[in-house]
Amino acid sequence: MVHRQEKDPRVIRTKKLIQDALMTLVQKKDFDDITVKDISEKATINRATFYAHYVDKYVLLDDMISEGFDSCVDSRILPGQELTETTGKELILMVNEYHIAFFEQWRMDTKTIAVRVENIIKSKLENIIATLIKNQNTGISWNNTDQQILTTMITGAIYSASLVFIKNGNKHDFDRFTERVLAFVLHGMNAMISDVHNLSQKNN
Template sequence: MKDILNPSDPRVIRTRNLIVDAFAYLLKIKDFNSITINDITNKATINRTTFYAHFPDKYALIDGYLSNSFIEFVYRRVESNATLNEETIKNIVISLCEFHEASNKRCMKSYDSISPHLEKNTKIQLENFLSQLLTKSCTESARRSLDLAITMLTWSIYGVTYRWNMDGRIESPQVLAEKILPMLKGYLEHKIN
């Protein structure tokens, strides 16, 4: 049934928004693991068949809910035509800190239970973004060996900002970015040149 939905139909958009809004509300008051399809459909005032026409399960819903949220934070600070340099890395770190903070507020009751989904989605988005930046700033022969470097950079930045968030966000995102930049500086100089 999902295949026959027209994603540009206003009714489909409205129903999908009802589902996502109901889910967002439930994330504030319940743990993700305890949210049921019945909870979502009751809050969205739809039936189960309608829910399943849009999403196969609540895991697809959380993936859809989180799918582009991080990259929106990045594009607020990083120009679309940027290359990978110290300023870009700093802005990515700050963006990720702001994203963790906003996600914490959006999902007060569920942050711990959605963090694996959040991590997966964010790492995919960050990896894609870094890949775009790195391929702009390196030679054709170097592009083939970038996958490992992109993964290392993605996991490093995500890990540091995740720890920052879990430790209570004691310092500002700007201070954190300044602290980790020297650790990445050698990598940046090697990859950019």
Template sequence: MDTANQEDPRVLRTRQLIREAFRDLLRYKGFNAITIKDIAQRATINRATFYAHYEDKYALLEKITEQAFQELIPEQVVKAQEFTDEICTELILLTHNYIVDFYQVCRMDSKSIDTLVHEKVKKMLQQMIESIILNGDNQRMADRNHTKVISAMTGSAIYSAAYYWFISGEKDRTDLLVDTVRSYVMNGLRL
């Protein structure tokens, strides 16, 4: 698995076919009902080829979650040297947009899959926030664990609020979401 040349155009094309097939299947078929055979048939590959690229459908879901989320990250967030109101706003909006897009595409029929996606996105948020805080800290923050805890809490707060906003049906009022969450997060970071 993953032993093939990562830059080979054929490898990249095969992975793209697998991801597209999986996304197509998620639109009308629940995750639990999707088999590797379904994915392989839709991608016009054999099962062995699937397994040469991904361990199982859980690994595929995790990779798709990661790639889709990373595609939404604006350059200003990637290059941020400080966790500002603007960066916080960007993270809130991209998290909310990701959640809306994800649940419009996927039929989530499994709590374990729901949890996997939640945890993956929260972890990516935590890593981004931690990186921003460490980039802006000229003193090389002595207590890296403190930074990790703050980043985990901040990422969880942003994700949880965006998810709640989505499930409560407030998809269109992102201005209220941003105002509420940004105030909470930024005040918490100033303590």
């Protein structure tokens, strides 16, 4: 039922009106000061219609953040792929493109937005990286802690480095930036795989 409703052209159109309204408002007003009434009036709908689609403005924001990132991921990381030089570059490019698009559309001086972006995107990125690592044909059996540590380190490296580069870097140096982050990620991953493998050998 929900799945069919999400594909209803009227639902899609209304959600687009609501999302566009928030996007317009946030260019002129701090997100924390925007109300559901503001969004509804800008979208030319009543508040009951807003609440039929979103619980509150925070759920609306989260939905927009998620949809934006998912559109960057779409078709770029395929099922069954491993964390390699190729997929690593795709991840870095993907996160970088998302940050650029987001900074162009949103006022990131609002702490609420910045925190929610980081939490949502890091979580999604962690899930992708965890899957890529699980697909690695390393011949070792990961325990949950080691795998989570590796996933968290790689996610943090890619996400945080991209954010710093977008804010302070020279866009013409993007290739060099990508190579540096990729070398850091792959070297760290291979070092941890080697360490886990050696420890496994000792225990056996």
